[in-house]
Amino acid sequence: MDQLVDSLAIVEENEREIVAFLKRLIKTPSLSGEEGEIAGIVSDKLSELGYGVDVDGMGNVIAQRGKGEGKTILFDGHLDHIQPGAPEGWRHGPYDAEVVDGILYGRATVDMKGALAAMIYGCAAPEVEGRVVMTHVVHEETNEGVATKKIIEEKGLDIDACVLGEPTDLQLSVGQRGRCVIKITTKGATSHASMPELGVNALYLMTPIVDRIRDENQNLPTHPFLGQGSMAVTALRCLPGAGPIVPDHCEIEVDRRLVPQETLEGVLEEMRGLAPGAQVELLVDELKCYTGYTTEADQYFPGWIIEEDHWAVQESLGALTEGMSRKPDIIGWRFSTDGIATAGQLGIPSVGFGPGDPSLAHQPNEHISLDDVVAAAKGYCALAYRLAV
Structure with missing residues (x-):
C-alpha cells in the first residue's frame, strides 16, 4: 500500500x-x-x-x-x-x-x-x-x-x-455494442432528365429501402445491459451524379450497431430482407497510414x-x-x-x-x-x- x-x-x-x-x-x-x-x-x-x-x-x-x-x-x-x-x-x-x-x-x-x-x-x-x-x-x-x-x-x-x-x-x-457498415446498391437505367420515363431512376429504387430501414430500427434485438441495436443510413451517392441525367446507380451506407448476440451473417440476411433486388455487402475500407503503409479493413466490429x-x-x-x-x-x-x-x-x-x-x-x-x-x-x-x- x-x-x-x-x-x-x-x-x-x-x-x-x-x-x-x-x-x-x-x-x-x-x-x-x-x-x-x-x-x-x-x-x-x-x-x-x-x-x-x-x-x-x-x-x-x-x-x-x-x-x-x-x-x-x-x-x-x-x-x-x-x-x-x-x-x-x-x-x-x-x-x-x-x-x-x-x-x-x-x-x-x-x-x-x-x-x-x-x-x-x-x-x-x-x-x-x-x-x-x-x-x-x-x-x-x-x-x-x-x-x-x-x-x-x-x-x-x-x-x-x-x-x-x-x-x-x-x-x-x-x-x-458492436457495429458494421453495410453498403446497399440499386441499379437502374439512365435517361435525359427531361424524359425520366425513358430511364429507371436508381434513387427511386432506393427510396423504399431507406424507408424500411428507418421503420425497422425500432424492432432490433436488445441486450439487458447494453441496450438495443440500431441502424441508420449515414451516406448516399448517385451516379453519374452530374448534369440532367437520371441516375442508374445509387448506393447507401448503413451504420448498424450490434448487441453481443448478433452475428454478421444474421445482419447481412436482415439487410437483404429489407433491400430485395438490391446488392447488399459489407463495406471494405482502405487505410492509408502516415508512414505510407496501406491495408484494407472489413467494416465489422463485434x-x-x-x-x-x-x-x-x-x-x-x-x-x-x-x-x-x-x-x-x-x-x-x-x-x-x-x-x-x-x-x-x-x-x-x-x-x-x-x-x-x-x-x-x-x-x-x-x-x-x-x-x-x-x-x-x-x-x-x-x-x-x-x-x-
Missing part, C-alpha cells in the same frame, strides 16, 4: 507537467492518417519517462515497462481524432487548448488525448512486478481495433487484461461484454477506488472502441476507463475538466500497480 501511496503522490507532483503535455497534444492536429507529428511527440515523452518505445510500420506507438514477473496488462488508446467541423461552432479554437475555470477546450480533449496524457504519466509512476504494454494507435476513428489487433498478433503479445482509455467520465465500462464478477473487473474497481478515493460505477459504452479487437475478436478480458464526458466527444466545444484528467492519471497508476502483478 505504501508504494501505491508514494506513486500517487508522484502523479500529484506531476500535475503541471500532465496539463502542459495535454495542451501540447491538443495543439497538435492528428486527423486519421495524419498522426505523424503527434506520434513523435508521444514517443519522445514516453522515452523521457523511462518506457521502452517502438513505432511499427503503421505508425502506432508501442511502449513497455515493468519487471515482467507477473501479469501483462495492455493500456490502449488512439492518437487520431475527427475533423473539428465549422470554426463558428467553437467558442474557443479547436486547437488553441484554452483553459477557462479549470476546463480545457479543444478537439480530442475527451476523445481521447486527455486519457493519453493521464495514461502516459499515470502508468509511469509505479514500479510494477508484471509488465505494462501501452499502445497508442492510428486510424481508430475510421477503423477501430484494426491497429490494436495487428500489434498484438504481430508482436505475439500474451495479454492478461486490457484497459481501454476511451472516455467513461471516470466510471468503469465493461462492454459495448460487440463484447465482461461479467462483473470477473477478476479484471473486480481488481479494477478496487484499484480505481484506491487511486481516486471513490468507487466508480459500472457502465457500458454506446460507441465502439478498440475493445472490439481485444475482447470481441481476441478474447482478452477488457475494461474501459478514462476522463471526460462521452457525450461531448465529436462535438463542437469539446472540453474536459483538468481535475478529472489528474484523477484519471491516479486511476491509471493504481490500475497498473494492482493489475500488473
